[in-house]
Amino acid sequence: MPSTVRAYVQQRDGRQLSLREATDLAHDYDQAKDLAKYMIFEQGRINDWPACSRKLGLHRQVAEIKSVE
16 A cells, blocks of 8 residues: 555655655565565564465565574
8 A cells, every 4th residue: 555655665764755656666566575575574564464464474484584594
């Protein structure tokens, strides 16, 4: 959601995105991936996407990645 992207970018970078900029970022795989990695691994915010997390098995995947580090 653009509102989520806006909030996370502001938290990460201090930038305030317009609705259009947030929508564009959400649809740009590389930028969205970087933002998701920041939120999941640096901020521990995996539960911010409960439905997606369950559907994709993110808790298990994140645990596996962290166990390798």
